[in-house]
Amino acid sequence: MRFGGNAMSTLKARYESVRSGFEIADIGFFLLRLIALAGTVGWLLVASVPPETVSTFLWIAGFFLSYGVSGYTLLFLRFDRKRDIYRALLLFDLAFVYLLIVHSGGFASDFYPGFYLLTALHAFYFGYRTGLVVAAVCTVIYFLAGFRVSAIEPIDFLLRTSFLYLIALPIGLLSAILRADKEKIESLNRDLAGSLETMKELQGKIMEAEKLSALGRLTANVAHEIRNPLTAIGGFAKRLEKRLPETTPEKEYAKIVVGEVARLERILRDTLTFSREARYHLQYADMNRLLARTEAEFGEIRREKRLLLAVRPAPGLPPCIVDEDQIRQALDNLVTNAIDAMTDGGTLTLATRTACENGTHYVVIDVSDTGPGISADLVKRIFEPFYSTKETGHGTGLGLSICKKIMEEHRGSIRVSAAPGGGTTFSLYLPYLPVDEIFKAQCWEVIGCGVEKSGNAAEMCPAFPNYGRICWSVAGTLSETKVYCPVAEKVRDCRKCAFYEIVKPSCPPG
Template identity: 45%
Template structure:
């Protein structure tokens, strides 16, 4: 119940509450004043009718507000027209310069100046002046014009300061709301980052444990496989023992494959990249699958963009990532199909990327599995087929290259895996990198790491910032959360900056 009331009152500002309190005070004050003031019967009747009319349309106005079908500002404009007519009527009921109901014009001018700002407040002041002049038109000959003008002019010293105060308050309120949103976003980002760090630490510990276990298992498993193969050569064909030894050999090979993938995925690599042609490792990886594609009636199409610029790569790891995705594509087409490999230079997030696109015409990936395909041991294949580490290893390799993988898949029509490698032009290599410009000290502290260092210091906002597909935050971009605010980014975008 408290939550409902809190949500209800959150719709209204201080100005809205002031309007309601003033209207309620007018009704209650009017009732008390009518019961105490020495009025004639005719005056009392006229004022009661005016107060009843005011109360009725006030009730209807707030019913519309409660229903919420009409904007508050629209309702207040309508109420302003009715309130001005109400004050105009009250002043006319007692056509005398000593009539105190003219103060209603002051009140309306003050409220609307505060709620809508100085522009609308001055508009209300002008309308109030005109209406009050009409009220006093019959008394112009009985009073000095300076008294009338003084009352009318006083509306403007009310409207101007309150309007300015309102604008200043609104500006500060908007700034506070903006800061609150930024703070909320920052807290959310920190919470997510903390969760990722905790998860990463758990995975790191699990990876070390898994690697130790895998090493302990691999040696006796290798010995077991070797013994089984030696025995297999001495067993006659067609015997039960021969079948058993064949089964041991195949299962041992499968376990060795699983252990190899586990060790690759869990090991912490210190990569030293070199400028290389992206086409080369792809050209070397594809031929390994030609025989498999031929057996499974899969057409292999290779489209290489010639003269691609060189970028920082670990060729063997790229070959492995490409091989894992090709194998995944082949397994997605058991009835045959088309496997297409394409390399290109593309632009994404204002950065040039070298890409490898591997597409198949298989059955596609179910939508509910797309979010999990890069998780270790997640697999859509039958139990016993594959290790569930092929795609996670490819994703890990891409993260090591400060790139990312984008997957487009449609059930029944196939999938496309596109690998993005950041490309920094050679002329950019000799210019001031981000860590020198910012002075974060990453080049001096080997315990820290940044996706930009040591190869991509001129495109840190692309590989380390919040635009990064795999969510890595760089040293500076991680602090300010928005790369467009980074001083290095701003200077880099200036046409006269040569660094």
């Protein structure tokens, strides 16, 4: 029963696939065969045909049915090869018409219009070149079929065969025009679908940015309101701790209060860092040097945790335009998380490399651990503010959110590669321009958006003044944050922008 159900499901799926791919020409081929069969039977019923001729035509009809059914069975099973199947069926169709003409009077036969139908359909389906070839083959077959039976009438023969070419050429040309229009419509539909998808992505990014902006304003206000009384509580708790005798329970209670106040102050500090608009001091910096500083900073902690450390700086790494303190903060957060994830020891790996994506070169910093990894469900949420996988009291849930914010403000990105039991790798992607690109024409000079004339150009467009040669990745539709450039919003796909065509990036998007 299960086998029968599976077979029916397979046949149904095959039928739907064939049905969805059926075109007008496919229907024409099918109707041609029905008309041919009906015409043959009708001719036998209406015409005065000797009994021996009837048996011959029944044999011809059987031949037609056998190859027709076989051909359409093969077409049903291998619809992806339908052009080859139609070419094979053409040979049988020509043989069928040839037999009809031979056994119905040669040049006097009424079945010669079958050649017209074959020529018209194949010219429409395959184009005018194939149509002309079919017309020539039909001319030869018609001559051979008629010459064997009756005397040739040159004028009639020329008139009848000339119509084959008059049919093939215009129908083939019309088919080419229709096919080009169809491909253009399909291309426009694909572009429209891509534009709609891009709009959905942009809408999602805008909604996320608005949500984070509102959350940032709220948390900043709350943090400012809490900070003053918390400072007072912490100060009084410290004074009380100093005055209480060591042996009293109240001394221990005071220590707990001091510790909890310190934890709340860390939460407030992270909250304010996340919510405030940073004022970055951008300059060229060497990420390998930053890696060495991080190695020295966390050396004692990783020795206490009995962790192995592997540092793999990429040779010849180009410098990036960054706020070094901010990138250092993001890197420190990632290293701290990696150390916390390896409770039973393991290997912490710090590495740098270069990458090229979406027409943009990147310097990448990888922080890898051999901890328990992160499940796919958690990966989707780890960058949400205040979301944490750590136990209550350990961490604020803002570390990765701050990392993401720092990277977005550097017009880069943070990515995670993780699997349960397989460790985790966080990667910081920082865009950079190769030296030979720095002094070439910038996007605002080409597209004339006028951003360079405004007083707050850097705030209006992140591409200004350092990333004018990779604007599509830092301010356009290929960025991983919101779109800033009005030209990009208009074209909806920076790959269609004239400036993108001028630059011709060495690693274009796939």
